[in-house]
Amino acid sequence: MIQLNEITIKPLEQKDATFIAKWLSDPKVxxxxxxxxxxxxxxxxxxKFYKENDTVKRNLVLVNDSPVGYIQYYRLDPEGVKKYGYNDNELxxxxxxxxxxxxxxxxxLGTKLVTIMKDFLFNVLNVDRIVMDPQAWNTRAIRxxxxxxxxxxxxxxxxxxxxGEYRDCWLIECTK
Known part of the structure; x- marks a missing residue:
């Protein structure tokens, strides 16, 4: 569990599936x-979210103990490393x-959440680089x-x- 001020990031539990289903049936989301x-x-x-032997770390996001979102992190697999053009000697x-x-x-909230997770990945897991691939049209997320x-x-x-179509994405990264 990661906690900073009003934000808590905790591992996804079986009982949290109802929140994910609610959010991922909302057309706005x-x-x-x-x-x-x-x-x-x-x-x-x-x-999708409760696979056995999955290496993705799936988490529920809470604000003042109320569920508000979802965040996951994972080590990029060799296929992803190659696809994005990185080398194997980085974490x-x-x-x-x-x-x-x-x-x-x-x-x-999104800025706070990504900053908290970025700090955790760099300072606790000691990763070298964090990547995301938001869709190019999603300017709010990219900002x-x-x-x-x-x-x-x-x-x-x-x-x-x-x-119904393949969309362009931006490969974005952050390094220590």
Whole structure:
């Protein structure tokens, strides 16, 4: 568990699936994460977020003890290292997140959350580089990540299937 002021990041538990299902069936959230044509049922949440032997560290985000979002981090696998053009001698982690309670959008929570996780990955897990690949049209998320010290590295054409088409993404990174 990671806690700083009002924000807590805690490992995802079985009982948290209802929050994920709620958020990932909201068209406002789905517009940015997974796609409005891809709503999640509780069974789909269990299939995607509760895999055995998964190396992804999945977490619930709370503000003042109320669930508001999701964040995950993982070591980039050799395929990802190659895809993004990095070398194998660095410890590189990927990061993905969303704020599921839309009333928190635009409040600065995303910036606080990414900064907390960035500090944890650099200072506790001692990673060399953190990467993300937001869709290029998602300017609000990209601005948030840039505020947290991430920079655009390269455009990834047709990188992610979203709402019926492959979308361009930016590879962004932050180093120590």
């Amino acid at each position: 789905l517009e940015y994460y997974e796609g409005r044509d891809n709503p999640f049922t509780i069974n789909k949440v269990y299939e 590189i982690y990927g990061l993905d997140q969303f704020i599921g309670e839309v009333q928190h959008w635009g409040s600065g 948030c990540y840039e505020k947290c010290g991430f920079t655009k590295v390269k455009l990834l054409p047709k990188n992610e299937w979203h709402e």
